[in-house]
Amino acid sequence: MKLLYLCHRFPYPPNKGCKIRAFHTIEYLARSHEIWCATFVDDPVDLQHVPAMKEFCREVIAVPLDRMRAAIRGAFDMAIDETLTEGFYRSKPMRDALRELTAQVAFDGVVVFSSSMGQYARSIDAGIKIIDLCDLDSQKWKAMSERSSAPRSWFYEAEARRLAELEAELYDDFDATILISKQEANDWRGDRSKLHVMGNGVRIPGRLNDNPSESKTIGFVGDMRYMPNVDAVGWFAESIFPTIRTRNTDATFRIIGRSPTKRVRRLAGIEGVHVTGEVQDVFAHLNECQVVVAPLRIARGVQNKVLEAMAVQKAVVATSPVANAISANPGEHLLIADHPTSFADQVIALINDPTRCAELGQTAHRWIANEFTWSKQLHTLDCLLAASPASMATIA
Numbered sequence: 293m294k295l296l297y298l299c300h301r302f303p304y305p306p307n308k309g310c311k312i313r314a315f316h317t318i319e320y321l322a323r324s325h326e327i328w329c330a331t332f333v334d335d336p337v338d339l340q341h342v343p344a345m346k347e348f349c350r351e352v353i354a355v356p357l358d359r360m361r362a363a364i365r366g367a368f369d370m371a372i373d374e375t376l377t378e379g380f381y382r383s384k385p386m387r388d389a390l391r392e393l394t395a396q397v398a399f400d401g402v403v404v405f406s407s408s409m410g411q412y413a414r415s416i417d418a419g420i421k422i423i424d425l426c427d428l429d430s431q432k433w434k435a436m437s438e439r440s441s442a443p444r445s446w447f448y449e450a451e452a453r454r455l456a457e458l459e460a461e462l463y464d465d466f467d468a469t470i471l472i473s474k475q476e477a478n479d480w481r482g483d484r485s486k487l488h489v490m491g492n493g494v495r496i497p498g499r500l501n502d503n504p505s506e507s508k509t510i511g512f513v514g515d516m517r518y519m520p521n522v523d524a525v526g527w528f529a530e531s532i533f534p535t536i537r538t539r540n541t542d543a544t545f546r547i548i549g550r551s552p553t554k555r556v557r558r559l560a561g562i563e564g565v566h567v568t569g570e571v572q573d574v575f576a577h578l579n580e581c582q583v584v585v586a587p588l589r590i591a592r593g594v595q596n597k598v599l600e601a602m603a604v605q606k607a608v609v610a611t612s613p614v615a616n617a618i619s620a621n622p623g624e625h626l627l628i629a630d631h632p633t634s635f636a637d638q639v640i641a642l643i644n645d646p647t648r649c650a651e652l653g654q655t656a657h658r659w660i661a662n663e664f665t666w667s668k669q670l671h672t673l674d675c676l677l678a679a680s681p682a683s684m685a686t687i688a
Contacts, residue, residue, distance in 0.1 A: 293325045293400040293677060296393075296416065298409040300381055302331050302338040302354060304345050308515050308550075309596050313426060313472075313492055314405050320670045321403070322348040325677075328397065330390055330412070332357040332381065353393065355386045370447075375454045377429065381408040390416065401677055407455065410462040422676055423462055424470040424490070427593035430455035431479055435590045436519060456481075463487075468676050472593040473617045488676065491618070493666030494599035497575055506646045508543045510536070510639060511581030511606075513574055513597040516552035516567075520590035528587040528635075529559045535636035537564050540643060548577050578604050582649060583642045586610035587635060594618055602626070602660045605653035609638045618664075625656050 303314035314331075321327055330353040333339055338354075345352045362380045369379025394416055401420040404413045410423055430452050437448035460482055463469045470490045471477050477489050512528065514521035525547050533545050543564060547556060550570035560567045571577050578584065584601035591613035598618065601608050608626040615628050622628045627642070629635035642649045 294397060295321060295325045295327050295677075296397075296399045296402045296418070297321070297327055297329045297349075297405070298402065298412055299329070299331045299405040300408045302333045302335075302341070302345075303329075304338070304341040309593075310406070310426070312596055313424075316493060316666045317403070317405070317424070317670060317673070318345070318348050320666060321673065324674075326350050328393065328399075329353065330386065330393070331355070332383070332386070334359055334362075351393070353386075353389045355383060355389060357381075357383070370450065370454075373454070375458055376451050377408045377455060378411055378458065382411065386412060403673070404466070407458055407462060410458075410465070414465055420468075420677065420679075421466045422468045422470065422673070423466040425459060425462070426470075426472045428459065428471065428476050428479055429592075430459055431476075432520075432590065432592045435592070439523065439590060470672070470676075474619065475613070475617045476593060488672055490672040491664070491669045492594045492596060492599065493664050493669045494596065494603045494660060496603050496661050496665075505580055505582045506649075507580060507582050508540055508643045509546055509581045509583075510543060510643070511546045511548060511578060511584045511601075512586070513548045513578065513584070513600065516547065516549040516556045516569075520588055520592075521549065522553055522556055523590055524586070524588045525556060525559060527589060527632075528585060529562050529565050531632040532587065532635045532639070533562065533565065535633070536639055536643075539640055543643060546577070546581065548574065574600065575604055578606055581606060582646070583639055584608050585635075585639065586614045588614050591617070598626070599660060599664055602653070602656035603664075605650070605657040607642050607649045607652040608656065609635065609642070611635075620659075625659050626652070 297318055299314040301310050303311045306312040306315035318327055327349045328351045329349045333354045334357045342352050342354055365382055366376035366380035370376045390412055399418040402413045402416055402418045404410055404423040407425055407429055413421055433448050433452035437445045440448055468486050468488055470488050474489055480487055512525055536543050545565045547567045548571055552567050557567055559565050578601055584606045586595055586598050588611055594617050595614050598608055610626055611630050612628055620626050627638045629638045
C-alpha cells in the first residue's frame, strides 16, 4: 500500500517519547508498504537527519516550525475558542506541501500521529484513515489544571475541555482511532466501536551488564522541560529523597535528561542530587543506577523511561498510573508507591537488598523482552490496514 504518515515532530533521532513511537511505526510500516512522511521540524539540528529517514520513506516533507510564531498562533486560536494544540501546528506551508503531494500520489491510506495533525488529513482522499492519538491529551491538560493554581489552571482547564471536543470530532472523522494503553482507553467517553489499543515497544540492548550496580544510585530519565517530569523529580527530590538520605547517607539521586528547567537545576542544591542534562548514551547511565524511579503524579500513556529501565534489568519503583499503563504486576515486575513515605520505604528496601534488587530487575527484563517488542505491539496496524472501514469494529 501507498501510505502517508503525518506526525507533529521530526521522528529522528528517536530520543524522546513521541519521536520514539513515530520512528518505530514508520520503520515497521516500511517493511510492507511504501511510506511518505510529512512532519514538522522544531529543532533545526534535526534537518541533518532527513537522509536517515529517507531510508524508510519514499519522500520526507520536513516543514520548519518556528516555536515563537507557533505559540502566537496557538494563543490566537485559544482566544477564538479553538485549541492551542491545533493552532500551534497550523501551517500554510504544510497544507501547501500536502496539497501538492496528494495531487501527485494516490494514497491507499493515511496514518496520523497525534490530535494536532488530524487537521491535515481531513481533506485527503484515501481508502483508509487511521489516527494514533497515543495519549488522551485532554486528560493530560486536565491533570495539569488540577495541580496548578489560578490563573494558569484556568488556561489548562480550557484547553482540556476543547481537546476533549476535538478528540471526539477526530474519532468521528477517522476509520480507526488508536490509544497507547488500556488505561487510556478506559478514560474514553463515547462510542468505542472504532477504538483500538496499540502499545509501545522497547529496544533490548544486545549485551546486558553482568554485574548489577550496588551503588545506591537512584535514577530518573526524561525530557526535563516536560511539566510532568519536572513535577515528578521535584516531588521525589524534595519530599522522598531526604527520607532515603536519612537512612542511607551515601545514596544519590541522578536526574538524567535534556534541557533541565531552572526548577530542575535548582534541585542540584539538595545534597546527593545530581542533574546531568542531556547524555549521549542513556543506557550507559541507567547501568550505573541501582534503582530507577518513575514518581509521576501526572502520567498519561506509556512511560518509555520505565520500559528502557526494565529492559536493562533495573528494579523500578513507580506510581500507580505508570504501572497500570503497562499492566505491570506489583512485586513481580516493579514496585508501586503513591505516598512519599511508602515510596521512600520501597526504594530503601531495594538499595539495602542488592539480591532482591537484581532479581526484580531480571524478572522485569524477561517480561519486557517477551511482551514489549515493537513487532508485537505494532501488529495492530497490520490488522487495521488489511481491514475495510466497515469491519474496523471486529478488530480486537
